[in-house]
Amino acid sequence: MTTTTHTGDASTPGLRLSGVELTFRDGDQTVYALAGVDVEVARGEVLAVVGPSGAGKSSLLAVAGGLLSPTSGTVEVGGRDITGLGRRDLTRFRRDHVGFVFQSGNLVPALTARDQLRLVGTLGGDRSRRRDPDHLLEAVGLTHRARRRPATMSGGERQ
Numbered sequence: 001m002t003t004t005t006h007t008g009d010a011s012t013p014g015l016r017l018s019g020v021e022l023t024f025r026d027g028d029q030t031v032y033a034l035a036g037v038d039v040e041v042a043r044g045e046v047l048a049v050v051g052p053s054g055a056g057k058s059s060l061l062a063v064a065g066g067l068l069s070p071t072s073g074t075v076e077v078g079g080r081d082i083t084g085l086g087r088r089d090l091t092r093f094r095r096d097h098v099g100f101v102f103q104s105g106n107l108v109p110a111l112t113a114r115d116q117l118r119l120v121g122t123l124g125g126d127r128s129r130r131r132d133p134d135h136l137l138e139a140v141g142l143t144h145r146a147r148r149r150p151a152t153m154s155g156g157e158r159q
């Protein structure tokens with residue numbers, strides 16, 4: 001997962017989670033997926049989260065990337081507190097600032113590689129080079145796959 005944002009200065013952490021808890025109800029039990037996580041990641045820092053199945057890795061990424069809101073605690077990205085954002089604002093925040101590489105592609109089956117990328121730029125109203133489909137394909141060495149649909153791409157190519 002990568003996060004980028006255009007707010008805050010260089011000393012502002014890229015990501016800060018403070019006292020983050022994420023719980024689920026399982027019948028009359030409360031399951032803690034995250035039980036008091038404090039973590040700070042600097043801009044440009046690369047962090048690998050390692051742990052056994054069920055440890056809470058996916059939960060951590062979902063909360064850090066604005067896919068899920070924590071049950072308690074705060075999440076700041078580039079100095080901006082996203083904890084209290086509603087669904088709409090959180091969706092916008094993800095669209096503009098968060099990139100996810102899912103284990104399974106999470107792609108639109110009917111669209112070519114180029115059109116998947118074009119769709120994201122269109123939704124965000126961002127036609128800059130940063131979002132240019134051909135530029136993005138070239139950056140990951142997939143220019144020759146621009147017209148392929150997900151069904152005929154490898155797992156790695158989809159990611």
Ligand SMILES: Nc1ncnc2c1ncn2[C@@H]1O[C@H](COP(=O)(O)OP(=O)(O)O)[C@@H](O)[C@H]1O
Nearest residue numbers: 024031032033052053054055056057058059060
């Ligand atoms: N939607 C959910 N409902 C109930 N429990 C969940 C849900 N998602 C995750 N959990 C539980 O939270 C814990 C952490 O899950 P997860 O973050 O997916 O772990 P990991 O990605 O490290 O394998 C596990 O005990 C899991 O069963």
Ligand SMILES: [Mg+2]
Nearest residue numbers: 054057058059
């Ligand atoms: Mg997982």
